[in-house]
Amino acid sequence: MPMTLGPSGQVAGWGSIPDGTTIKLTIVDGKLVFVRVMVSHMVGLLWSSTGQVTALKPLVTKADATAMRVNASGWVVGKARKSTSSSANDFAVVWRNGTPTDLGAGAWSDATHVNSAGQVLGLQHITNAKDLTGHAYPKRQPFLWANGKLQALSNFPAGISNMDCVGLSDAAQIPCNGLGFDFDTNTAYLWSNGQYLPLNFPGATSTRLMGITPGGAVHGSVQINGAYRLFIWRAGQFTLMPSDWTYIQAMTDGGLLLVYRDTGQKTPSGDAVTVVEIRSLSGDAFALGHGQCFSLTTGAQVCGVIVDMNNQGQLLVNQGYVPGASVSSTGQVVLTPAL
Numbered sequence: 001m002p003m004t005l006g007p008s009g010q011v012a013g014w015g016s017i018p019d020g021t022t023i024k025l026t027i028v029d030g031k032l033v034f035v036r037v038m039v040s041h042m043v044g045l046l047w048s049s050t051g052q053v054t055a056l057k058p059l060v061t062k063a064d065a066t067a068m069r070v071n072a073s074g075w076v077v078g079k080a081r082k083s084t085s086s087s088a089n090d091f092a093v094v095w096r097n098g099t100p101t102d103l104g105a106g107a108w109s110d111a112t113h114v115n116s117a118g119q120v121l122g123l124q125h126i127t128n129a130k131d132l133t134g135h136a137y138p139k140r141q142p143f144l145w146a147n148g149k150l151q152a153l154s155n156f157p158a159g160i161s162n163m164d165c166v167g168l169s170d171a172a173q174i175p176c177n178g179l180g181f182d183f184d185t186n187t188a189y190l191w192s193n194g195q196y197l198p199l200n201f202p203g204a205t206s207t208r209l210m211g212i213t214p215g216g217a218v219h220g221s222v223q224i225n226g227a228y229r230l231f232i233w234r235a236g237q238f239t240l241m242p243s244d245w246t247y248i249q250a251m252t253d254g255g256l257l258l259v260y261r262d263t264g265q266k267t268p269s270g271d272a273v274t275v276v277e278i279r280s281l282s283g284d285a286f287a288l289g290h291g292q293c294f295s296l297t298t299g300a301q302v303c304g305v306i307v308d309m310n311n312q313g314q315l316l317v318n319q320g321y322v323p324g325a326s327v328s329s330t331g332q333v334v335l336t337p338a339l
Contacts, residue, residue: 002047005308005316006070007116007214009049009334012078014066016040017055042066044078044095049334056095059102063088067095069113077111077120092122094145103145111145113168116214120145121168124152131181137161142191144172157196160187167212175199175209175218188220201231201238214311215253232257232281239281246274250309255281258309276306278313 002013019039026035044056044067058065058080065080079090080100089107093100094114103111108125122143129139142153142165153174156163160178167175174191188207189196200207204222212218217234230241230248241248247260257279265273308316315335 002045002307002316002318003067004069005310005314005334007072007311009310009312009314010070010074011047011316011334012067012070012076013045013047014042014078015045015055017043019062041084044076044080046070046074046076046095046098054098057099059091059093059100060084064090065093065100068111071114071118072116073118075114075118077114077122079110092120092124092143092145094120103143104150105143105145109143112165115168115170115172117170117172118146119168119172121165121174123165126154131161140164142174142176144174146172153191153196155194155196157187157189157198159185163189163196165191166209167218169212169216170214171216173212173216175212175220177208190218199233210248211251213251213253217251217253219248219251219257245279246272249276249306252309252311252313254311254313256309256313257281258306258315278309 001015002011004012006012017040019041021036022039023034024037025032041062042064043058044065046054046056046067056065056067056076059082063081063084065078067076067078070076076095078093080093081088081090090110091107092103092105092109092111094103094111103120103122105122105124109122111120111122113121122145123140124143126139126141129137131137140162142163144151144153157178159180161181162179163176165174165176176189176191176196178187178189186206186208188199188209190199199209199218201222204224206223207220209218209220217232219232221228221230229243230245232239232241244262245259246262248257249260250258259277259279260274261277263273263275267273305318306315307318317333317335
């Protein structure tokens with residue numbers, strides 16, 4: 001399952017490897033019976049820009065592992081288990097040349113992003129966290145790993161119980177959404193140089209960050225006067241996006257955005273009809289459709305659903321899958337649109 005597209009056209013994801021069969025005792029029609037079932041495990045995968053796939057080495061043979069993202073150097077981040085037990089915990093890892101390194105973030109941790117400098121962003125579980133009344137609560141805090149050292153980003157602003165961080169720039173800027181101890185208040189922050197700096201849209205009742213480009217441009221959503229709007233923030237300036245945009249899936253430093261847009265039409269069941277477009281900050285629009293077909297310069301066509309866009313504007317497409325059509329997926333392909 002390819003998930004994310006790296007800056008040099010590599011793709012990170014995971015797959016299932018069969019391990020054979022086993023006999024299990026189960027209930028069928030109210031009776032205890034022995035049945036033979038298939039056994040498999042998850043493995044992290046890396047696809048090169050030429051389509052060659054590599055299975056990433058697990059921490060323990062046949063223990064589950066999943067890959068989340070890859071940088072231009074081929075470093076892959078994700079999580080892996082240290083036991084083949086179905087109840088085993090996940091540990092944040094980075095693969096370099098296909099070999100995993102446990103980042104030391106402890107059990108129930110995972111690595112989510114990696115930048116060009118080899119810095120890794122992840123989340124770790126804190127078992128002894130206390131709320132404002134001294135009661136224990138499930139705390140998840142971000143960490144930054146670099147050069148073999150893990151830095152816990154634990155200096156939360158007052159009143160914040162958890163941080164959900166959603167990206168990592170090449171300068172180690174990290175957009176985060178802080179959750180209050182009331183589990184209702186949300187505040188946006190940009191972590192930089194050891195501090196969480198508020199990044200809330202002026203006049204908005206709520207701000208939620210969604211991602212950041214390698215160069216530090218942030219995109220997110222806000223509530224203004226009860227209306228939902230998308231925005232970008234770069235060079236210290238906020239800019240609201242058109243009101244018919246419903247989601248920004250990805251953004252490049254060159255000003256391209258992979259956007260979901262509400263057409264204002266409805267399906268027979270009453271659902272909103274959206275289209276997927278590449279938009280530029282200069283106002284240009286390049287319609288892609290969704291679950292549609294892309295014409296290639298060779299004259300051939302590729303039909304599918306867009307999964308991701310990298311900072312170079314390349315698209316990862318789930319080839320062959322068209323919603324509502326009797327077509328099954330035949331794999332993934334990386335396309336470079338001629339805009």
